[in-house]
Amino acid sequence: MRTAQRIAELPPYLFAEIDRKKEAKQAQGIDVISLGIGDPDTPTPEHIVDAMAKAIRNPKNHQYPSYYGAKRYRDAASQWMKNRFDVDVDPDTETLAMIGSKEGIAHVFLAFVDPGEYTLVPGCGYPVYHTGGILSGGKTHFMPMNEENKFLADFESTPADVLAKAKMMFLSYPNNPTSAIAPPEYFDKAIAFAKKHDLLIIHDNAYSEIGFDGYKAPSFLERPGAKDVAIELFSCSKAYNMTGWRVAFAVGNATAIKALGTVKSNIDSGVFTAVQDAAIEALLGPQDSVAELNAMYQRRRDIVIDALGKIGIEAATPKGTIYVWAKVPEGYTSAEFATKILEEANVIVAPGNAYGPSGEGYVRISLSTPDDRLEEAIERIKNTL
């Protein structure tokens, strides 16, 4: 049996070594605290679970779902865009249900990128922006991101030969892993750039609902002309603690939505309709859970920022997402520092270079861990330094 070359081309899984060490420690009965992954630790809000319990008893929901999402789900997504951002999207031609936004990110390559063509990808970002390209025979150009450019991916420095073969550009603010946010002027520049070079922009707005100190993230589609060049991905995962449910949607440019829908209709058969009914409740039901979630993450953010400051680790105070992006102390690479913390403190943090070349020199600390465990983890890190 011979696997395809594309499997061999995937980058080594940077957590593999960490996972091995973690398992070895756990086998010895050592208590390891993981601040590695971003996966909400509190349950899905009760009213959404109740909607699911009701929806699962509806026999109509037991059949194949619509490829593009139930009409009522697309209507709800469109209504949510209006309520939340005052953005108009047509529920029939500009809205598509996704089996989680990861699915959309992976499949959009098949709709737009032919073998050898480029995708412009943030210098550090969600790994599928890069691996989705590898799996479909495309090439990645990493756009530099650093402290000087406020982690706003620098598309303007893209070489001309890359641009000549580029088809898409991923952006994502509030950003995972850096937790940077973007001003409207940055989005406007990206739109002009995409028009000039005939690119599709995919704005991944996975953290649109997670904002602190009153910050409410915008939609990319609020910007003039955005719909000419862009689609935006929204997910119930982080906003409504629904990572396990696999439900999201894409909105924006009708040609892109149609192309993505065509790919999907040849690969999957949509989101379980009962899950779509639960997601309708999430989108259009009471939104108090979002404010509660944000208060919780903001409290945890403050615990971490305060503690890091006391032990001399630099980190910007995030306005959104569920991550703190911390600089590793002098003399360490990301992987070395993450390994040291695991070995000496039994705490897992994500090495920044796992997210792309611009992530070197940082680690990502996830806030999806209960307060007392978070406090203990920081105390343990302190004792190793």
Ligand SMILES: *Cc1c(COP(=O)(O)O)cnc(C)c1O
């Ligand atoms: C969590 C995350 C996703 C995946 O979301 P799903 O809807 O659960 O697939 C996508 N993009 C970013 C940046 C994320 O952090």
